Amino acid sequence: MKQTFLLIMLAVSLGLAAASPAQSGESPSETRLKAAYLYNFAKFIHWPEESFANTESPLIIGVLGATPLAKELPPLTARKVRNRAIEIRQFDKVEEATGCHILYISPSFNKGLRPALEQLSTKPIVTVGDQGNFTALGGVIQFVTRRDRLRFIIHLAVARENSIKIDAQLLSLAVEVVGREK
């Protein structure tokens, strides 16, 4: 009986050796999901009028530091948020980024997250990041992973300091809202 079994195994192995099933299957794109989040954040966030040159000027989404997310952002430029076009910009230095509305700070940005966030504080910018201490260091929105899903926490006090208004609907979807007034 054992011989029979071994023969079957052997035959199957040989017979199939020629076949080469390619294991493909695109891995789910977390960065694409982040891009969609950034677009959605924009819909629920209100910036002070001064942050726009005029009623026609675009909403600027910036990326600080190299990140694969940069590749996923161009499709956003085809969309509009409250009648404003979306513009995508890539920055290497914090000083350059002061004019944008949403700024994603890549984990690869190695010139110091804390000084960067300090430099950007009180400016009407929604900083977004992945680092575990992002909101603790003064960031506005931090991505977190909960149950294998991409979620976010919001630091409301920082948002207020930056003169940014966040809709209650967005707040209600956050895993946690830090610095909410009691």
Next chain:
Amino acid sequence: MSFSLPKLHTGGIVSLCLLTLLPHSLWATGEEMLDLDLSQLMEIQITSAGRKEQNLADVAAAVYVIDQETLHSSGVTSIPEALRMVPGLQVARMSSNKWAITSRGFNGIFSNKLLVQIDGRSVYTPSYSGVYWDSQNVVLEDIERIEVIRGPGATLWGANAVNGIINIITKQASDTQGGLVSAGAGNQEKIIGTLRYGSQLNKDTYGRFYLNRHDQDSYQLLAEGSDANDASELTGAGFRVDGDVGLQNNWTLQGDLYQGDGNQILAPVWIPDSPLPLTVNDSIENNGYNLLGRWQHNISETNTWSLQAYFDATDRKEQYLAQNFKTVDLDFQHRFQFLEQHDLIWGLGYRNVSDDFTNTYMIGIVPEQETSELFSGFIQDEISLFDDRVRFTLGTKIEHNDFTGVEIQPSARLLWSVNSAHKLWTSISRAVRTPSRIEDSGRIVLGPIPVPPYPKIKVYGNSEMESEELIAYEAGYRFSQGSNFSLDTTVFYNDYSKLLDYSYADMLNVYFINGMSGHSYGLELSGRWRPVSWISAELNYSFIELSMDPLSPAAGRFSISDIIAENSTPQHQISLRSSFDLSETVRLNVWARYVDKVKIAGQAAYSAGIEVDQHVALDVNIAWKVTETLELMLAGQNLLESNHLEFVNEYFVPPTEVGQSFYCKLTWEF
């Protein structure tokens, strides 16, 4: 998940099989994804590259894990069948609805040295210290993993985890979103049906429910080849809800309800004043429900506590006994790191079991109703030394039960990571099995002596019974080369004392006593190999030798417990499983098992002079993914022999042969 934190992490484990249940939106292009709103984005499951792999290589114990993919590929239709692949376990089907499952010897319907838990809920029956496998209803598709730890786990899990623990862990509700319907039928598997649906209840809460049904046909008797009348039906329903509260808390609430009907032939059945054995066609009615809640609070990455509570009710009626149990269990665990090198975990537990028996002439337990309490506490410290190259784990459990008082079960474990490829571990531990209600205060009619007026021999419980004790010495070696080859070897030496035996007060009255000591040693080997991406193979081998000494082999001693213990375990077992991805959508799974002969498969087999022959079993199935969401499986089990005997039930049930099974199953996810 680390070995040292079994219960806490059941709530935090992440599914290995994420991709199968993803919503379609995941496959959306960048453009399409932009059209989704926030709540839809929040439903999309991602696989994070940084997720910590379960590192079994770092566990100083003999651990084997059956993951969902393996479970699915094996083509099994129940948990006991899946356990056949685990090295060191002895799994034998006694009839269509009865199993003898043990770890490292002492098999039988009353295998009492193996603890089994489903999501942290013990399913070990305290009346006879064993598991009624026919009433354990779990949706196989919802199982995340089955962890099997051979050897004592008493330090963490408590009494009765003498020779092993089986932890059946189901997926979190967040990992079973969407619908699943599976329907199958075959000659032996009359109906396999499952409906499960999971959905996001609100932004932080996920839930699922299931309905299932499993009907099995009967086998045939060894003697006449006639119908063994052992068909069964099991219907179940249940739910699980998992939620998060902020960043630091998560909780689980789950419950199940089941109702089973099984048939059995009982022979011999004895009645008062008659020496003649009767044969009765009996039915087993079993039903039960349970509800479990768990709250976990993460103070930090290295500081976590959890509180778990469950209620479990089971009811089982058979001709010779009706049993009803209600269990309340509370469990608290806290794990934290201190001084960088210490990973400490401690916990407290309380269990309250109320039983209610309906005695018969055949079996009685006195008093018929009793409530027993169990208090327990444990502490374990895992100390990391030499840059984490060596880990020394020291721990003990202390518990108090109503039968034997205080039991102390310590263990010491040492793991040496020579390098990332080679690991060595060794351990010494003590474990006990506490007496069951039957052993404490039961009465069983064995049968008449062959002399007029044919009075009957009875076995009586003994309230002086103490716990069975084990000191176990284990050592293991693991080797892994990338993900393509791994080898896991364990050797053990078990030193038992105060094992259950029988003592004859006179010709007619027998008592349970702690009358036997003994030892066992063995080797368990598990090798995995993936020569090319589309072929995987696993070879498992187990060897065991048991040797028992009756403490007082006085004249007139009729007990044969020692020779049964020595001869009821197959000495050699081999399992060879392989999977072939024939194409992107078709997978062939082949599983061959060799089980050595069982010279004396229990008391009844000894009396009848039945020996269980060695056998080779072959299971083959082919799974075809017709579409992304629809799978068709054709399976054949026990293909080499039309019928074979695996074990003989010790009491009442005549020897039954396991037959061939062919079935076809469709699984649709939506």
